Amino acid sequence: MTKEEVLKKYFGYDSFRAGQEILVNGILSGRDTLGIMPTGAGKSLCYQIPALLMPGITLVISPLISLMKDQVTALNQAGIHAAYLNSSLTQGQYQTALRNLIQGRYKIVYVAPERLLTESFLWAASQIEISMVSVDEAHCISQWGQDFRPSYLKIPDFVEQLQVRPVVSAFTATATAEVREDIAAILGLQDPVTLVTGFDRKNLRFSVKQPADKMAATLAYIMEHPDECGIIYCLTRKTVEEVHNALVGRGFSATRYHAGLSDEERRENQEDFIFDRKEIMVATNAFGMGIDKSNVRYVIHYNMPKNMESYYQEAGRAGRDGLPSECVLFYSGQDVVTNQFFIDRMEAAEGMDEETAALVQERERERLKKMTFYCFTNECLRAYILRYFGEYGDNYCGNCSNCLTQFEEKDVSETAKNLIGC
Ligand code: ADP
Numbered sequence: 293m294t295k296e297e298v299l300k301k302y303f304g305y306d307s308f309r310a311g312q313e314i315l316v317n318g319i320l321s322g323r324d325t326l327g328i329m330p331t332g333a334g335k336s337l338c339y340q341i342p343a344l345l346m347p348g349i350t351l352v353i354s355p356l357i358s359l360m361k362d363q364v365t366a367l368n369q370a371g372i373h374a375a376y377l378n379s380s381l382t383q384g385q386y387q388t389a390l391r392n393l394i395q396g397r398y399k400i401v402y403v404a405p406e407r408l409l410t411e412s413f414l415w416a417a418s419q420i421e422i423s424m425v426s427v428d429e430a431h432c433i434s435q436w437g438q439d440f441r442p443s444y445l446k447i448p449d450f451v452e453q454l455q456v457r458p459v460v461s462a463f464t465a466t467a468t469a470e471v472r473e474d475i476a477a478i479l480g481l482q483d484p485v486t487l488v489t490g491f492d493r494k495n496l497r498f499s500v501k502q503p504a505d506k507m508a509a510t511l512a513y514i515m516e517h518p519d520e521c522g523i524i525y526c527l528t529r530k531t532v533e534e535v536h537n538a539l540v541g542r543g544f545s546a547t548r549y550h551a552g553l554s555d556e557e558r559r560e561n562q563e564d565f566i567f568d569r570k571e572i573m574v575a576t577n578a579f580g581m582g583i584d585k586s587n588v589r590y591v592i593h594y595n596m597p598k599n600m601e602s603y604y605q606e607a608g609r610a611g612r613d614g615l616p617s618e619c620v621l622f623y624s625g626q627d628v629v630t631n632q633f634f635i636d637r638m639e640a641a642e643g644m645d646e647e648t649a650a651l652v653q654e655r656e657r658e659r660l661k662k663m664t665f666y667c668f669t670n671e672c673l674r675a676y677i678l679r680y681f682g683e684y685g686d687n688y689c690g691n692c693s694n695c696l697t698q699f700e701e702k703d704v705s706e707t708a709k710n711l712i713g714c
């Protein structure tokens with residue numbers, strides 16, 4: 293079977309999405325592979341399809357029991373022999389699954405990282421042909437990421453103990469250079485095919501402004517966008533309160549969200565916004581995780597956030613429905629000071645030694661610097677964002693405050709302006 297036939301037969305799709313094919317080909321040519329794509333881009337297929345075409349078994353390392361279950365259920369429904377090995381199995385079930393594995397009953401096996409170096413699993417692994425070890429959510433191996441899992445460090449040790457080195461592939465949605473370098477280095481990827489793709493959100497217009505009066509600028513923006521849903525992110529609870537009061541005082545349909553409110557109130561306010569009972573959400577970064585509201589027309593950053601990761605994640609909550617939407621950042625020098633203050637006060641994460649904690653802090657300062665550069669750069673903001681995340685493309689989007697300003701400075705004719713849609 294060809295990879296296209298597998299795609300159609302088992303998954304029901306006619307064509308690969310951007311990037312998938314390159315990664316599938318990389319693996320099938322026997323090379324280590326690193327795929328970085330946003331959530332929902334379709335990373336699973338990138339290892340599942342080659343897994344079905346390779347001669348031996350593919351082991352997939354995944355951090356969450358629920359993720360493994362979902363994936364295995366879906367594969368089984370598609371008629372693929374797959375199973376998982378993790379702590380949700382009883383001892384008896386686990387032994388049975390190991391026996392099946394050795395007897396070649398599975399093509400794809402999801403394994404919890406904690407299991408890899410156990411005696412029973414190592415023994416089973418020595419009895420089978422392993423074509424590939426695929427690491428899902430690979431950022432969990434990096435201490436710089438938010439989701440560091442020490443058990444992921446067992447993966448390279450495990451691979452080392454195999455008699456024949458399989459292809460190692462790794463996938464994540466975390467695109468920063470530090471995390472990416474960590475993944476490749478710690479997993480020991482050998483000259484990997486690396487692909488970063490799909491982070492561009494074409495319907496979003498980015499702009500940076502440095503208003504003398506942020507409150508006035510915010511009010512002006514909202515008045516120019518009546519009947520639209522928007523989120524206003526602030527750095528502190530205090531600022532959330534100020535902005536929220538100002539909006540409500542002027543009769544705008546606004547609500548608020550931050551960690552200082554009771555669970556009950558947070559839930560109510562969130563629902564008011566989600567179900568369109570309130571148009572504007574004023575919030576700290578505590579708001580937004582897992583929220584999938586499609587018709588957010590603008591995200592205003594009342595303050596510059598601490599880094600580009602946070603910025604893009606928060607701004608990216610605009611325009612989920614694909615319609616044109618705006619991401620406006622109101623910058624001021626005080627924002628840098630506030631963020632620096634937060635970094636200075638950072639405490640070491642649990643189980644992290646002092647030296648690492650100091651390094652993490654240092655990197656946070658670096659990230660803050662790059663966030664600040666974003667506010668000052670003259671180049672295309674979209675290009676700046678994408679390059680930050682490792683994706684290279686055009687240096688001119690024609691639809692961000694920098695591209696549009698340069699355009700105006702060149703005093704181009706109305707016709708040309710219409711042509712690029714501004
Ligand atoms: P990720 O792991 O990158 O977050 P998933 O692998 O869970 O994403 O895939 C997200 C969704 O996209 C799934 O429903 C999957 O079936 C679908 N998908 C993946 N590849 C394709 C494709 N080539 N064509 C259509 N749908 C696809």
Ligand code: MG
Pocket residue numbers: 335336428
């Ligand atoms: Mg995934």
